[in-house]
Amino acid sequence: MRANPEVLILEDDAETLGELQSHFKRRRFHPLGARSASRALSLLENNRYSSRPVLAIIDWDLGKAPDTSASSGDVLSRLARELRECPVIVYSQNIDAFNVRSQIQRSHPRALLHDKRDGDASLLERIDRMLDRSVGDLRIHDGTVVVHVPTLQQHHHREAIRLVVHHPDIVTFHSDTATKAVRRFGEWLLRRESTVRLVSHGNRKYRLAVTATEGAAPDVEA
Amino acid sequence: MGVTDAPWMLGVRAPDRSRAILVVTVDGELAVAVRDAVPRGMAVVRDARSNDAGEIAAACLPWPWMVIGSAVPVTPALALVLGHRPVLVSWLGAAPDGLPAHAQRFDRPAALLASIVTACAANVGGMRLAPGSGVELGDGTLLRSAALESLVAAYPRGFALPARTFRAASSALARHATGWVAQRDRDAGITLVSDAVGPRQ
Numbered sequence: 001m002r003a004n005p006e007v008l009i010l011e012d013d014a015e016t017l018g019e020l021q022s023h024f025k026r027r028r029f030h031p032l033g034a035r036s037a038s039r040a041l042s043l044l045e046n047n048r049y050s051s052r053p054v055l056a057i058i059d060w061d062l063g064k065a066p067d068t069s070a071s072s073g074d075v076l077s078r079l080a081r082e083l084r085e086c087p088v089i090v091y092s093q094n095i096d097a098f099n100v101r102s103q104i105q106r107s108h109p110r111a112l113l114h115d116k117r118d119g120d121a122s123l124l125e126r127i128d129r130m131l132d133r134s135v136g137d138l139r140i141h142d143g144t145v146v147v148h149v150p151t152l153q154q155h156h157h158r159e160a161i162r163l164v165v166h167h168p169d170i171v172t173f174h175s176d177t178a179t180k181a182v183r184r185f186g187e188w189l190l191r192r193e194s195t196v197r198l199v200s201h202g203n204r205k206y207r208l209a210v211t212a213t214e215g216a217a218p219d220v221e222a
Numbered sequence: 223m224g225v226t227d228a229p230w231m232l233g234v235r236a237p238d239r240s241r242a243i244l245v246v247t248v249d250g251e252l253a254v255a256v257r258d259a260v261p262r263g264m265a266v267v268r269d270a271r272s273n274d275a276g277e278i279a280a281a282c283l284p285w286p287w288m289v290i291g292s293a294v295p296v297t298p299a300l301a302l303v304l305g306h307r308p309v310l311v312s313w314l315g316a317a318p319d320g321l322p323a324h325a326q327r328f329d330r331p332a333a334l335l336a337s338i339v340t341a342c343a344a345n346v347g348g349m350r351l352a353p354g355s356g357v358e359l360g361d362g363t364l365l366r367s368a369a370l371e372s373l374v375a376a377y378p379r380g381f382a383l384p385a386r387t388f389r390a391a392s393s394a395l396a397r398h399a400t401g402w403v404a405q406r407d408r409d410a411g412i413t414l415v416s417d418a419v420g421p422r423q
Binding site: 060061062071072073074076077078079080081084092098099101102103104105106107108109110168169170197199200201202203205207209211 | 225238266353364
């Protein structure tokens, strides 16, 4: 069974939210859209045990939100604490202001920043670059499969997609099921003699590394 | 605006085992500059204020790889970490009380930022900082030792700390026949020394 990966979108403007959701649906992702921070927190809570979004798009300024009981900072802090492996893009009209950047980074130290003044098209281009990315001889296709380009073999597990999207960052996996899937992906890479190898950092942390030479180096705990 | 009403819940306070650069300032401006300077994936920049620096330092597991500060005092909680762990310390402007002897002081932000980039790219006999955490050997072997990360990044300087602080790093170096040992230098700091050099008198 193939489950479409979820993307969390927090955007207070209904029209922009609709455009973003349509974009992700076309790309076979399952968008979790919210116009308020409290709704986004509910979505995270409700999906806590069933799935974990592979990407979060957060509007920092929520002046048009129908409910202001929570802030975008609350959502970012929750993502940083509970979904650290989920890449986050935060966009704002004031992204150049160091105090805004500082507030965002204190809420989520790993958040990627985007200037809202560049327009929605610029944001979508950036998202597509992230989700269509290539790492070594691997490429994500349609947001749902990792393709080994030389053999055109496909790997469908969302944790594999997560690792490729995150490269070169370390990803922490939170269940035995996910960890097993990641190890299977590592073995899949080895069988295909991919230029990409799986590196274990212990404690369910993994990253992908691109090697010029064939074969995998051992992972050693010290 | 997006500021949270629950500062104790801020993501910057969440425990994390990734390599961390803790930046303690009054307003966060230097942390923003540091974040722009650090190569992607090498380290997480944690933007702290004086009043939460101790707690955020404690959330950097096992300890912050680097602490950078400017125009703030060193709180007792932070001084404890800096005094007992091999933490790289860089300070912009006048150095406050409580900094360890190995702290580096800078007058200009550009020089400080350049030193961070240099530390991230350190290469000691083929040993380099791996993205996120650990030290990668020339053959791709990953050594997970925070003390070794500090030694590699500080090379050729060292840390005036007890030798036992570096026991795990020394074991890893020996086990993988790296040709390097952690050894006390003439300035009484523990630093990396090539095996070929032999023990110092």
